[in-house]
Amino acid sequence: TVSSVEFDPDEYLRNFEYGRLSVSETGQTIRDYTIIAEDDKIQEISPGIFYNVWTFNGTVPGPTIRATEGDLVRVHFINNGSKEHTIHFHGIHPAGMDGVFEPVGGNGGQFIYEFEAGPVGVHPYHCHVMPLEEHIVHGLYGVFIVDPKEKRSPADEMVMVLNGLDTDFDTENNFYAVNTIPFYYQHHPIQINTNELIRVYVVNMVEFDPINNLHLHGNLYKYYPTGTDLVPSFYTDMITLSQTERGIMEFEYEYPGKYLFHAHKVEFSEKGWVGIFLVKDN
Amino acid sequence: TVSSVEFDPDEYLRNFEYGRLSVSETGQTIRDYTIIAEDDKIQEISPGIFYNVWTFNGTVPGPTIRATEGDLVRVHFINNGSKEHTIHFHGIHPAGMDGVFEPVGGNGGQFIYEFEAGPVGVHPYHCHVMPLEEHIVHGLYGVFIVDPKEKRSPADEMVMVLNGLDTDFDTENNFYAVNTIPFYYQHHPIQINTNELIRVYVVNMVEFDPINNLHLHGNLYKYYPTGTDLVPSFYTDMITLSQTERGIMEFEYEYPGKYLFHAHKVEFSEKGWVGIFLVKDN
Amino acid sequence: TVSSVEFDPDEYLRNFEYGRLSVSETGQTIRDYTIIAEDDKIQEISPGIFYNVWTFNGTVPGPTIRATEGDLVRVHFINNGSKEHTIHFHGIHPAGMDGVFEPVGGNGGQFIYEFEAGPVGVHPYHCHVMPLEEHIVHGLYGVFIVDPKEKRSPADEMVMVLNGLDTDFDTENNFYAVNTIPFYYQHHPIQINTNELIRVYVVNMVEFDPINNLHLHGNLYKYYPTGTDLVPSFYTDMITLSQTERGIMEFEYEYPGKYLFHAHKVEFSEKGWVGIFLVKDN
Numbered sequence: 115t116v117s118s119v120e121f122d123p124d125e126y127l128r129n130f131e132y133g134r135l136s137v138s139e140t141g142q143t144i145r146d147y148t149i150i151a152e153d154d155k156i157q158e159i160s161p162g163i164f165y166n167v168w169t170f171n172g173t174v175p176g177p178t179i180r181a182t183e184g185d186l187v188r189v190h191f192i193n194n195g196s197k198e199h200t201i202h203f204h205g206i207h208p209a210g211m212d213g214v215f216e217p218v219g220g221n222g223g224q225f226i227y228e229f230e231a232g233p234v235g236v237h238p239y240h241c242h243v244m245p246l247e248e249h250i251v252h253g254l255y256g257v258f259i260v261d262p263k264e265k266r267s268p269a270d271e272m273v274m275v276l277n278g279l280d281t282d283f284d285t286e287n288n289f290y291a292v293n294t295i296p297f298y299y300q301h302h303p304i305q306i307n308t309n310e311l312i313r314v315y316v317v318n319m320v321e322f323d324p325i326n327n328l329h330l331h332g333n334l335y336k337y338y339p340t341g342t343d344l345v346p347s348f349y350t351d352m353i354t355l356s357q358t359e360r361g362i363m364e365f366e367y368e369y370p371g372k373y374l375f376h377a378h379k380v381e382f383s384e385k386g387w388v389g390i391f392l393v394k395d396n
Numbered sequence: 397t398v399s400s401v402e403f404d405p406d407e408y409l410r411n412f413e414y415g416r417l418s419v420s421e422t423g424q425t426i427r428d429y430t431i432i433a434e435d436d437k438i439q440e441i442s443p444g445i446f447y448n449v450w451t452f453n454g455t456v457p458g459p460t461i462r463a464t465e466g467d468l469v470r471v472h473f474i475n476n477g478s479k480e481h482t483i484h485f486h487g488i489h490p491a492g493m494d495g496v497f498e499p500v501g502g503n504g505g506q507f508i509y510e511f512e513a514g515p516v517g518v519h520p521y522h523c524h525v526m527p528l529e530e531h532i533v534h535g536l537y538g539v540f541i542v543d544p545k546e547k548r549s550p551a552d553e554m555v556m557v558l559n560g561l562d563t564d565f566d567t568e569n570n571f572y573a574v575n576t577i578p579f580y581y582q583h584h585p586i587q588i589n590t591n592e593l594i595r596v597y598v599v600n601m602v603e604f605d606p607i608n609n610l611h612l613h614g615n616l617y618k619y620y621p622t623g624t625d626l627v628p629s630f631y632t633d634m635i636t637l638s639q640t641e642r643g644i645m646e647f648e649y650e651y652p653g654k655y656l657f658h659a660h661k662v663e664f665s666e667k668g669w670v671g672i673f674l675v676k677d678n
Numbered sequence: 679t680v681s682s683v684e685f686d687p688d689e690y691l692r693n694f695e696y697g698r699l700s701v702s703e704t705g706q707t708i709r710d711y712t713i714i715a716e717d718d719k720i721q722e723i724s725p726g727i728f729y730n731v732w733t734f735n736g737t738v739p740g741p742t743i744r745a746t747e748g749d750l751v752r753v754h755f756i757n758n759g760s761k762e763h764t765i766h767f768h769g770i771h772p773a774g775m776d777g778v779f780e781p782v783g784g785n786g787g788q789f790i791y792e793f794e795a796g797p798v799g800v801h802p803y804h805c806h807v808m809p810l811e812e813h814i815v816h817g818l819y820g821v822f823i824v825d826p827k828e829k830r831s832p833a834d835e836m837v838m839v840l841n842g843l844d845t846d847f848d849t850e851n852n853f854y855a856v857n858t859i860p861f862y863y864q865h866h867p868i869q870i871n872t873n874e875l876i877r878v879y880v881v882n883m884v885e886f887d888p889i890n891n892l893h894l895h896g897n898l899y900k901y902y903p904t905g906t907d908l909v910p911s912f913y914t915d916m917i918t919l920s921q922t923e924r925g926i927m928e929f930e931y932e933y934p935g936k937y938l939f940h941a942h943k944v945e946f947s948e949k950g951w952v953g954i955f956l957v958k959d960n
């Protein structure tokens with residue numbers, strides 16, 4: 115039976131899943147997650163536009179998994195879809211945990227991905243079954259954050275997945291978005307405070323197009339490519355990202371008000387990749 | 397009435413507008429600029445090819461505005477066009493000075509953009525009225541340079557705006573250029589000296605295409621992305637830029653002679669984005 | 679007469695040509711190379727797909743030329759093709775050695791390119807005769823490595839040229855590859871050892887497409903853009919490169935097994951730009 119998806123971009127934005135915690139005999143922190151794949155859901159991604167999303171835990175993107183460097187990560191993967199799927203993580207792990215040569219059958223197939231969290235940074239995960247573009251454009255991806263042992267400074271943290279939607283299956287995206295719903299954060303601005311550090315984990319998952327980019331209005335951000343270095347590489351308002359390029363943006367607004375952020379590939383912003391920060395006086 | 401544009405790329409190349417200077421009671425330097433938008437001019441951008449350019453102060457790009465970090469910048473904007481226009485600066489400023497939610501009416505509408513110059517670097521400015529791609533591709537953009545308080549080292553400085561011209565309105569560029577005129581600096585090489593520091597403020601404003609790039613012959617340049625850091629990030633002869641990506645290039649030639657610079661996206665160089673440095677013995 | 683090309687990507691991968699060595703009166707190392715251009719060869723680049731390759735020393739890419747910073751490089755160029763060709767090096771050299779304004783006639787025309795090797799890094803060379811896209815897409819390119827005087831640390835070193843093949847001449851690539859043969863290193867995995875430093879000199883020469891990119895599985899690499907700095911700029915598993923962008927990747931695998939590397943521009947990987955590292959326990 116086909117079921118429809120309920121997805122709340124506001125909830126997704128600041129939601130981090132730390133897993134079920136335990137400690138090994140050697141004192142290592144163990145984090146257990148369960149991720150279930152499905153490929154029969156329908157989502158109304160824009161008024162009157164229905165899209166067959168393929169989901170991890172019922173949504174696109176899937177859950178944001180978060181761990182600290184050196185933790186043991188165990189992802190209990192269940193494929194309740196009709197096709198083969200996997201989870202392939204970007205990052206460091208043994209070959210057998212790579213989600214490439216071990217397709218997991220549908221209708222209940224299972225696999226446990228187990229590896230040490232690392233390196234520090236922000237990494238995509240996605241299904242790696244062929245044809246890859248189909249499994250990606252339908253939504254089988256999410257974000258994996260590895261925190262440094264010495265924590266980053268306190269901040270208002272959020273996740274932005276830049277994605278595209280090819281609703282008519284012609285290998286060109288009809289819509290673009292931050293977190294799946296075109297224009298969502300334009301109609302529902304993201305509320306932040308003046309003089310508070312904002313930290314955005316951003317991942318580009320757009321299929322088909324060669325690059326995406328991200329412009330912030332009235333401000334610049336420190337940018338940490340891949341998030342692997344604790345010192346920023348750039349201070350800018352424009353980055354260019356090809357598929358799975360990602361990083362961490364940090365900024366503060368001094369002045370209250372409404373500020374756009376959007377692709378400066380204008381076509382993408384006009385098809386939904388645009389949002390607003392509503393900055394309130396702190 | 398339609399009027400034609402006279403634009404001299406040689407004059408534009410090394411022209412910086414520092415504004416009308418005054419000093420506030422607190423000792424802050426104030427720089428007042430006047431920028432007038434028009435949208436009815438015709439420019440012969442290539443022999444026999446006429447294009448309806450939309451201009452800031454009568455040219456594409458508009459004037460290169462230059463200030464020092466911390467100066468008060470006041471841009472007196474007059475819209476003498478027939479459509480609404482604004483000036484949106486990349487950089488740091490209050491929401492109300494962002495040129496997005498305050499469209500300025502044509503036939504004489506006015507607005508004063510006022511903010512402190514910052515951060516140090518090279519930033520584009522452009523009209524932000526929708527449809528954005530139309531206002532950009534017709535030419536409503538220019539360059540804003542913020543100098544550090546401690547000046548950069550002496551150099552032969554110039555501005556290069558990489559732009560595209562969609563002369564038949566099909567959302568594909570027919571011509572590409574440095575500073576608007578295809579092939580201009582190939583036919584009129586830029587004269588520089590051996591063993592003299594060259595500093596180029598480069599901004600990519602090409603609409604429609606995902607990226608642009610810039611190759612220098614017989615040499616490499618230090619590259620400062622966005623110009624926000626006083627230490628170079630790269631030493632290369634090839635950078636890739638999506639729209640509004642920009643930076644500062646620094647180099648010296650040891651040997652005299654003619655050296656090409658051009659897009660290594662070969663299509664762009666064949667459609668006009670190519671020039672020559674003519675290096676003379678110092 | 680048309681002759682067919684024998685090209686072995688395994689041999690190409692780790693082959694470096696240091697030239698014929700001599701020493702000048704002042705003690706400078708001199709390296710003499712001979713490069714012969716041809717434009718009449720046919721290569722079966724994929725089963726049943728024949729392509730008219732234009733070659734430097736009989737192969738695409740041409741030989742990997744290697745020297746140490748400050749060496750005198752002398753390339754004896756012989757054009758045995760039917761069209762004019764040149765060799766244009768990216769790097770530092772006098773204008774007259776740039777291979778642009780000195781076309782070398784076919785049927786035996788000759789030119790000697792002479793310059794000091796520099797700067798340290800990895801640089802492409804390619805023919806610079808117009809129409810440039812035709813001379814590039816047919817294969818007239820190769821890699822030039824300049825080693826620092828203080829050698830880099832010992833490593834298993836290899837060269838990867840990312841290229842495209844437009845076999846039906848419509849200015850769109852039909853195949854993509856690492857080192858010319860689509861899917862080659864997928865069918866013939868590159869054998870490396872655990873806990874041994876791998877150093878890859880990578881150069882993107884793909885024509886027509888705006889960018890290429892490179893993802894490594896189960897690992898991240900230190901990335902040195904252009905190879906000009908001895909300190910890495912990034913630690914990532916994904917880089918984006920436009921034509922002639924290049925750099926040095928360094929990594930070690932801790933765990934044995936099979937790991938993919940491929941374009942994350944999925945179309946390119948599906949058309950041949952994909953390979954495997956087969957990591958053996960050291």
Ligand SMILES: [Cu+2]
Pocket residue numbers: 202204893
């Ligand atoms: Cu992957």
Ligand SMILES: [Cu+2]
Pocket residue numbers: 329330331332484485486487
């Ligand atoms: Cu802006």
Ligand SMILES: [Cu+2]
Pocket residue numbers: 329484486
């Ligand atoms: Cu903008």
Ligand SMILES: [Cu+2]
Pocket residue numbers: 611612613614766767768769
């Ligand atoms: Cu060159």
Ligand SMILES: [Cu+2]
Pocket residue numbers: 611766768
């Ligand atoms: Cu070149």
Ligand SMILES: [Cu+2]
Pocket residue numbers: 202203204205893894895896
């Ligand atoms: Cu991967």
Ligand code: NA
Pocket residue numbers: 170171172173174175176177
């Ligand atoms: Na979910």
Ligand code: NA
Pocket residue numbers: 279280281282283284285286287288
């Ligand atoms: Na579509």
Ligand code: NA
Pocket residue numbers: 452453454455457458459
């Ligand atoms: Na002007």
Ligand code: NA
Pocket residue numbers: 561562563564565566567568569570
């Ligand atoms: Na056009």
Ligand code: NA
Pocket residue numbers: 734735736737738739740741
């Ligand atoms: Na060869």
Ligand code: NA
Pocket residue numbers: 843844845846847848849850851852
């Ligand atoms: Na083709």
Ligand SMILES: [Zn+2]
Pocket residue numbers: 198199200241242243249254
């Ligand atoms: Zn899948």
Ligand SMILES: [Zn+2]
Pocket residue numbers: 204238240358893942
């Ligand atoms: Zn991936």
Ligand SMILES: [Zn+2]
Pocket residue numbers: 329331374376524
């Ligand atoms: Zn904007």
Ligand SMILES: [Zn+2]
Pocket residue numbers: 480481482523524525531536
């Ligand atoms: Zn406008």
